Amino acid sequence: MSAVPNRPSARTAVPPKRTVRQPFDWTGLLFALGLTLVIVVPLLVVGTWAFTEVWRYPSLIPQQFGLRFWSQTLARADVWNALFLSLRLTTVVTVLSAIICLPAAYAFARLSFPGRNLLFLSFLASHAFPKFGLLVAIAGIFLHVGLIATFWGVVLIQLVSTLMLMIWVPVSAFQAVDRRMEEAARDAGAGPLRVFWSITLPQAGPTIFAAMLMTFVNTFYETEGAWLIGAPQIRTMPVLMISFINNQLVVQYGAVLSVMLWVPSLLALIFARRAVGTGAFARGFGA
Amino acid sequence: MAMLSSTLPARARAPAYGGAIIGLALVAMPVLLLGWLILYPILAAIVETMFPVGADGARGFSLASYRFFFSDDYSLANLRVTLWTTCVCGLLLVLVGLPIALYLRFSRGRFASYVQALAIFPMFVPSIILSYALIRTIGPNGTVDLVLNALGLPKLPTPYLTPWGPVIGLVWDNLPLTVLMLTAGLGQISNASVEAARDVGAGPLRVLVSIILPRMGNSLLVTLSFAVLGIFSAFTLPYVLGPASPEMMGPFMERTFSDNNDPLNALTQAVISFGFCLVFGLFYVRSIARNRESRR
Numbered sequence: 001m002s003a004v005p006n007r008p009s010a011r012t013a014v015p016p017k018r019t020v021r022q023p024f025d026w027t028g029l030l031f032a033l034g035l036t037l038v039i040v041v042p043l044l045v046v047g048t049w050a051f052t053e054v055w056r057y058p059s060l061i062p063q064q065f066g067l068r069f070w071s072q073t074l075a076r077a078d079v080w081n082a083l084f085l086s087l088r089l090t091t092v093v094t095v096l097s098a099i100i101c102l103p104a105a106y107a108f109a110r111l112s113f114p115g116r117n118l119l120f121l122s123f124l125a126s127h128a129f130p131k132f133g134l135l136v137a138i139a140g141i142f143l144h145v146g147l148i149a150t151f152w153g154v155v156l157i158q159l160v161s162t163l164m165l166m167i168w169v170p171v172s173a174f175q176a177v178d179r180r181m182e183e184a185a186r187d188a189g190a191g192p193l194r195v196f197w198s199i200t201l202p203q204a205g206p207t208i209f210a211a212m213l214m215t216f217v218n219t220f221y222e223t224e225g226a227w228l229i230g231a232p233q234i235r236t237m238p239v240l241m242i243s244f245i246n247n248q249l250v251v252q253y254g255a256v257l258s259v260m261l262w263v264p265s266l267l268a269l270i271f272a273r274r275a276v277g278t279g280a281f282a283r284g285f286g287a
Numbered sequence: 288m289a290m291l292s293s294t295l296p297a298r299a300r301a302p303a304y305g306g307a308i309i310g311l312a313l314v315a316m317p318v319l320l321l322g323w324l325i326l327y328p329i330l331a332a333i334v335e336t337m338f339p340v341g342a343d344g345a346r347g348f349s350l351a352s353y354r355f356f357f358s359d360d361y362s363l364a365n366l367r368v369t370l371w372t373t374c375v376c377g378l379l380l381v382l383v384g385l386p387i388a389l390y391l392r393f394s395r396g397r398f399a400s401y402v403q404a405l406a407i408f409p410m411f412v413p414s415i416i417l418s419y420a421l422i423r424t425i426g427p428n429g430t431v432d433l434v435l436n437a438l439g440l441p442k443l444p445t446p447y448l449t450p451w452g453p454v455i456g457l458v459w460d461n462l463p464l465t466v467l468m469l470t471a472g473l474g475q476i477s478n479a480s481v482e483a484a485r486d487v488g489a490g491p492l493r494v495l496v497s498i499i500l501p502r503m504g505n506s507l508l509v510t511l512s513f514a515v516l517g518i519f520s521a522f523t524l525p526y527v528l529g530p531a532s533p534e535m536m537g538p539f540m541e542r543t544f545s546d547n548n549d550p551l552n553a554l555t556q557a558v559i560s561f562g563f564c565l566v567f568g569l570f571y572v573r574s575i576a577r578n579r580e581s582r583r
Contacts, residue, residue, distance in 0.1 A: 025396025031387060032398045035405040038459070042420035043412070045430050049423055057428050060437050104314040113310030117579070119318055124575050126325050127513070128568030130520030132537040133560035136544055137328035140335065140554050160324045163317055221413030224522040228541055238415040238523075245419060245527055255423070258416045265411055 049255035069252035079257070082240040089151070089236060090220045093158045097215055100159075101166035102208065108167065109174035123167050126160075135228050142229060149233040157225035162215045169214075173207035174200070210272045217265055237261060329561065332554045339551060352555040364533035366559070368450055369519060372535060376457045376518045377511050380465045383458065384510070388469035389495070393481075403466075410463040414456070418527040421456055422447060452528035453535060457521055461514050468513065472506025473499070509574045512567040520560050536560050 055062035073079055108120050138157055147153030177200050185195045223238040231239055244254045338346045356362045387406050424430045426447040446452045476499060484498050522537035544553035
């Protein structure tokens with residue numbers, strides 16, 4: 001094809017495979033059905049429970065739908081306390097993470113300095129340890145400095161889990177910025193800060209925003225560090241949900257919370273998928 | 288400074304050593320955090336468990352806490368169930384993830400994008416919501432029970448609060464990364480080599496065994512290493528879905544640390560977990576390093 005691109009006779013030499021009608025995608029249908037059953041159904045079940053008032057055993061669908069448990073859940077003081085605590089915690093962690101990581105990401109992407117590759121790899125290497133073992137080791141340190149069961153103890157332990165995402169994704173964002181536009185701006189007399197503000201940031205911005213959004217959502221749902229370091233004094237939303245599940249309280253409380261908290265997660269899904277390519281994401285984990 | 292730089296050509300504005308200092312300054316904070324909250328705790332855990340504070344208040348070399356772990360039936364049962372769960376999950380993830388990844392790599396079918404979206408979806412489901420969803424679905428009197436009952440079929444024993452509960456949850460939770468990483472690995476296999484094998488008459492199975500799998504070896508191992516590291520010390524799913532005894536290492540460490548207020552033994556368990564995951568961790572790091580090398 002590349003040898004004789006424009007001659008009509010070359011067109012007819014296209015292998016006949018292309019013109020054969022694709023057979024029906026039975027494998028695809030099978031996977032689609034299987035995954036729907038396994039992935040979607042459990043989530044639908046939770047969604048149904050959230051709007052159920054009465055659902056006794058042998059019936060396939062609830063006997064009575066309604067919003068009674070929404071008002072009951074929202075009337076609980078512990079729910080509001082946990083929600084505000086979680087939001088405060090998550091905001092602090094995300095902002096701190098951005099302040100700490102974004103300049104570093106810029107440096108990794110653009111500047112050359114000794115030890116650059118080794119340091120960058122060391123962030124990925126932090127994934128090479130079993131996470132909860134690491135958390136227990138950190139808790140051992142916090143025990144000596146009195147950070148157990150404190151707000152800042154939980155902030156620090158959640159900050160650790162955000163480092164990789166907040167460095168890896170923005171690095172690829174900064175690398176993707178068109179260098180020629182920056183150089184053109186500098187040639188036109190713009191200073192480095194001006195170039196960064198007017199050229200670099202607008203181009204890298206959406207991906208960085210996506211990374212921050214993902215960090216926010218991941219931190220909001222972070223359970224293990226909050227449970228190990230914070231409990232019982234620092235009760236975040238996930239910690240509260242675990243205690244709802246363990247104490248076998250009214251079934252609907254957990255369902256209502258799940259559906260209510262689903263909103264930020266879904267937002268992240270829409271934004272992050274658009275800004276961060278899945279391929280880049282997988283490579284971030286070493287694939 | 289500004290005046291000076293504006294007279295220089297663009298390339299010469301930032302002298303190399305200045306860039307190095309600025310670069311190091313910019314990465315200093317996260318690197319320090321990494322050192323303080325990852326490297327130091329790991330080393331401290333090893334030192335503290337091998338040189339514990341004795342009754343006289345002085346530190347001395349002793350492996351007593353390790354000896355206790357490896358002679359205590361309950362600890363060993365927990366370790367065994369953790370290893371079992373990790374192996375079963377790893378196997379299931381490959382058995383489920385590889386066919387999906389193969390389908391996504393080679394199919395142009397109409398369901399491909401739907402299958403991909405669903406396979407990645409669990410990444411956006413927090414494990415606490417997943418635990419809750421699974422209890423309501425496969426737990427006692429859950430949806431599976433309801434459907435079987437409506438069809439007039441006998442009840443299945445529920446996996447909730449058995450070792451199979453965490454297995455189901457962990458496979459669900461780890462499926463997206465497995466599929467993504469395997470698809471990325473498959474992307475490196477050229478269409479030409481697959482088509483060449485097909486042209487000489489190789490069936491799909493033959494193509495898989497002779498062409499695809501040999502080229503997949505590395506990415507399969509990376510995927511497995513990553514899954515193993517995540518599953519071995521998983522906490523939330525085993526804690527909520529698994530049996531109280533024996534428990535997986537995650538809940539075991541948490542209980543030893545918080546409920547029993549016994550940091551020495553909890554740290555010992557953590558160090559033992561590091562030991563068991565060491566091979567996978569090293570392999571993971573090595574292949575990231577090699578991948579970055581080849582991409583440069």
